[in-house]
Structures are given as C-alpha cells and as structure tokens.
Amino acid sequence: MFSDQLKQQAQPILSGILEHPFIQGIANGNVAPAALQFYVQQDFQYLNEFIKIYGNAIAKSNDRELMGFFNDQISFILNSEIHPHHIFCNIARINYEDQQHATPAPKAYLYESHMHRAGETGSLLNILAAFQPCPWTYTEIADHLVAQGAATKDNPFYDWIMFYASDDNDKSMSDTVFAFVDRFAKQASNEELATASQYFLKSCELEWQFWEHAFYQQDWQFKATLDHAKEDFKS
C-alpha cells in the first residue's frame, strides 16, 4: 500500500525526530522554558494556517465523508489542541494569551508555505500527503515515549504524552488520514504518487525542523527590523 511505502521512506526522518533533544527532553521531563515558549508561539501561528488550509481542502472535497474529516480536524485544532499548549505554558510558567501574537519564524513560515503550496496544486492526494506528518509523527512520538516508559505520573509532560498517544479502542487520526491517502493513491499515476511522496517527506522534515527551531529558538536574523517596521504602521 502507498501509505506503507510512505512510512518506510520516512523512517530516517522519523528516527531523527524521535532522537531529537526536544523529544528527549520531554522523555526525561526537562525542556528549557525558552524552547517551550518558542514552540507554543510558533505552533499557535502554524495551527491558524492549518485551519485555513483545511478550509480550502473542504472547498476541494466532493464527498461528505472527507468534508466531515476536514471539519473534525478544524474542530480538533480549535477545541483540543489548546490543551497541549496549556501544558507547555504551565511548565514554562508563562501565560498562553501572551504567546499568541508572534511573527512566524523562518522554519514555521516554510512549513506553512509548503502546506499552502500543496493546496495550490489542487490535488487532494498532495494535500493529504503534506498534512499527514502532522498527526503521524505526533502519534509516533507519543507511542514511542510510552513504550520507553517515559509516561510516568511524575513526568511533567505526562498529560502531553497521553494526549497524543494512540488509543487502543479508537482508530487513530493518523490511520484515518492514511486510509484517505490510500483511497486517492489507487487512482493516481506513478508520477502523481512520486509528487505526493515528496510533499509527505518534506512535511516530515519540516516536523523535525519545527522541533529544532524551537529547541534553539532560530528566528529571522533581522527580526528586530521586521518588528520595528510593524511599529511604524501602528496608529
């Protein structure tokens, strides 16, 4: 199946994510507050873009099942994804509302642009492939942390891990997306599959880059220039 092929192709990137110092920090309950804060600031912006991309995806969908799926994703982001953000904010001792006005940093900007670009191709296969690493890598991260015994009650990230860990009784969100991907892949040419695979793998790398830029707080070199320019237009 195409989804199995995608997972296999992405293995080196997935290993890189699981070994990333940010994820290791979650495993041992110790991540620098500055990294958590940068993550929440950037993720808030990233998820806003995600909602718009899902909205566009609904406009391209022709069946109610897919429309319902995208609708569920939007609801999930609006109503549930705030929970893991609150966990990071509590650990970093920062106020969530204060983190919601950041300028997207270069890596987040690239990831958001990549998603929009997938949308612009007009192909639901490309859109689903580009967005799949979002639920997939998070489920893999959480399940990996549970399997390595990191989800203990004394770990401050316990609730974060359990939020994303897959539930035995429930088909995970990630499996649902892979099922849609396979459905569209059946009607696709080899060339279309190759394109979708590139969208998928680049999003996987951008997931890695997202942890990386938060861990090291990588921002625009001339961020002060950007921010000063914003001030110039404030009345």
Ligand SMILES: Cc1ncc(C[n+]2csc(CCO)c2C)c(N)n1
């Ligand atoms: C950079 C980044 N990637 C993935 C997620 C996790 N996530 C966001 S929405 C969603 C459900 C799928 O629509 C999941 C699992 C995140 N918060 N930030």
